[in-house]
Amino acid sequence: MTMLHTVNKSPFERNTLASCLGHAKSGSAILLIEDGVFAAVQGTAHEDTVRGAVADHKVFVLGPDLLARGMRPEQVIEGISVVDYGGFVDLTEQHDKVQAWV
């Protein structure tokens, strides 16, 4: 059984991503949405944590939320896949359970 985790808070605002990473089984999928997309960009203080997450999990970021915050897919840490809402739906289909970290 695999799980999709959604994280919608910036790591600069809350420790939602850290909670998620502390609980998610290795190999599960993590989708960064809303303010959670701030974790996906290169050059932030949280980059090392996120790179560690990419090594252990499949990490995705919601493209429209990235663009809405003035960031481009090219700025995303390598290994993170950019998806649209259709891709979000596909991820929920591919995993048995969806856990929202809010």
Added chain:
Amino acid sequence: MKYGILVNEGPYQHQASDTAYQFAQALLDKGHELFRVFFYHDGVNNGTRFAVPPQDDRNITVRWSEMAEKHGVDLVICIAAAQRRGLLDEGEAKRQGKDGNNIAPGFRISGLGQLIEAGIQCDRLVVFGD
């Protein structure tokens, strides 16, 4: 696949109502079934027809109502959360002795059992909130 959605945040608050709607639209576009959207906590405010957002802004409530009409989606508002926040349908207004109701088309007021049922009946239950 059969989907259920839980919305725990009010409209125009942060982004949960919008994300939930975009997700719902995307799953319908892919041919999946949206069995029910359950509105809980401040999420119940998605269902008031008295909101009048500026004309150049999206109307979150109308958007949900139109989706319900077009795709037959069951929009359910939690009764206890609704009572606390002044959201009433005709029956509730009468029962509580209030002078009117404000529920939007396509929405209905019911209990938490509807959320549990969605969790049992649906292949996926996806949560949006703050």
